[in-house]
Structures are given as structure tokens and as C-alpha cells.
Amino acid sequence: MLSKTSEYAIRALVFIQLQQIQNKRPGVIEIAKEIEAPEAFTAKVLQILTRNHLVQSMKGRGGGFFFKDNKCELTLFDVIQHTEGDLIFKKCGFGLTQCSDENPCPLHDKYDAIRDGFLQIAKAETICSLSQKIISGKAVLNRLVTMN
Amino acid sequence: MLSKTSEYAIRALVFIQLQQIQNKRPGVIEIAKEIEAPEAFTAKVLQILTRNHLVQSMKGRGGGFFFKDNKCELTLFDVIQHTEGDLIFKKCGFGLTQCSDENPCPLHDKYDAIRDGFLQIAKAETICSLSQKIISGKAVLNRLVTMN
DNA sequence: TTATAAAAAGATACCATTGTCCTTTTATAA
């Protein structure tokens, strides 16, 4: 399971992309509301992302977050690397100090396949690809009931 | 990823089973050493398991942990239920308040498959089946270098 | 040029999981 930080990061980036398509540049307050995350914590998560240039930001009036050159083709793997590292993709499912093909734990064969499947998802899906699913109505960003 | 509590629980139960086959009844100290877990914490984990009758215990001299009627055919799913609940098998991978087929998040299709794969492992593998892999030399319980 | 709006940064608080320690209960062996 991903950490809250990773979840918020991914959801925030998808929302930023959705807004960017409409030529908008959302700020922390709006983003936090839309992804159903606490405001101050969302700000911290976005700080990590901008510090690592996964997304750009502008300070001051009219500022907010956006993708440079409409470049949202970053993978979930990239995002997760910066939010929680890659332990989740490497850890032994049985709890051994390290996973090993040569000296496997009794869960290795099956667990390794699952873990690798998740890695494939993380490397295949991008902020763009997730956004696309939402735009085409095949998926949702949140569980807010919109009352507009 | 499983919690430490779940990992320790599964490893401890497997070790108990391995010992039981040799007509031994290990105690907390030995178990903790073998599964490379802190002693006092291992005791707590074993308390949870015995309270829920996933394994039996005997107090006093010559006491320790064992399976009644050599019954170690409990699934990892059963163990995990008692150690950390089933959130891990149900949670939305994108962080939405609940996972839903009808109203999916953009990760749902792929994530659901992975999560279900893990559930299948947890329901298929038992303490017995894991022990068997160790007995047959196909897997190891720990990364201790045995110096006997 | 000043007021305002927004992100960045730093400090701190909260909470669940993980981990430790000490006392009590229970069974066995001597």
C-alpha cells in the first residue's frame, strides 16, 4: 500500500494536469479541497514535488502549480521514488532483510510476481495517462458529490 | 506491504510448525531469535495469536507454543485478519475513501487485479504450505548464518 | 510603490505502529 504522501502527490498532480488543460493554475487550497487532503499537508507534499522538479510552481499573486511545457508524462514510479522511496518495490513479502532469487523465502515466487506486477503498473501509468481516464469519463478523481 | 506484526506472526507460526514436526515446543526467546524479531514484541504478537486460538500455548516449565492436533492449516489470510485486519485487501490504490467497480479511480482496473492476486496468495498459502517449502529446502525461514 | 496573494520554509504537535520493561499467573520439576 502506498503512503498517504504518495497518494496525495499522485492525486494532486493529476488534478493539476486536469486544470492545466483548461489553462488554469490551481493553488494549494483548491488542490487540497479537490483531492480531499488536509491543506497544510498538501502544501508540504507539493513542496517535495516542486523541489524535485516533478511539477513547477509560481509564487505570489496569480501563482499556483503547473507543468512546464505541458510535460505531465512522469510515471507513478518517478513520483513514488520522491515521496517514499522504492522499498515498496524491493521488500521481501515475508519480512526477510532482503529479497533474493537465490535464497528465497517461502513466499518469494508468488510475492515477487505480484510486487513486479505493481512495479509494471507504476512504470506504465503516468500523470497524463491517469488524467486521460478521468477526462474520458472512465474514472473519477475523488468521491466528492459535485453540486454545481 | 504487510505490517511488522503480520510478518512476525507468520514467521513465528512457521517456525513453531517446523519445531513441532521434531516434537519440540519452542518458547518466546527461541522463536524471537529464529525469526530475527525483538523478544518482547514477539511475545506480544504471540499473545494475539493465542488469544485468537490460531496457535496454542502452555505456561510454566516446559511450556511454549504449539499447534493443537498438528493443525497448522491456517491461511495467511486468517493470520493477517487478526494482526492487521483486511484493509490491505480492500483499500483503493489511489487513496479514494473506498474502492468501487462502478465508480473506479484511474488505477482501479490494474490495481484491483494486483490486490486480488495478493488476496489469492493469502488465501492459498498456509502455515503448513510455507513450512513444507522450507523442509524441502526450496526456501528459507531467515537470513541467519547457522554455525552448527 | 504599496498592498495583497500565493508558495516556501521551519517548528511543532499528533498518532499508530513498533518496541521495552516489569509484574502476575500458571505449570512443572525437584
Added chain:
DNA sequence: TTATAAAAGGACAATGGTATCTTTTTATAA
């Protein structure tokens, strides 16, 4: 029957992830 060995239980401490608050920096609009 007493000493001993072991699990059970209760209270507490450490840690890391999550969350909050306040101040500082920066950019824009008026």
C-alpha cells in the same frame, strides 16, 4: 511444597508518518 521456568498482562517509551501553525519569501495587481 517450594523453587523455577515460562506465558500473560499492563504500563510505558521510541519512532516515523501524518498533520498543523506561523513566519518568510516572492510575485503581481492596484
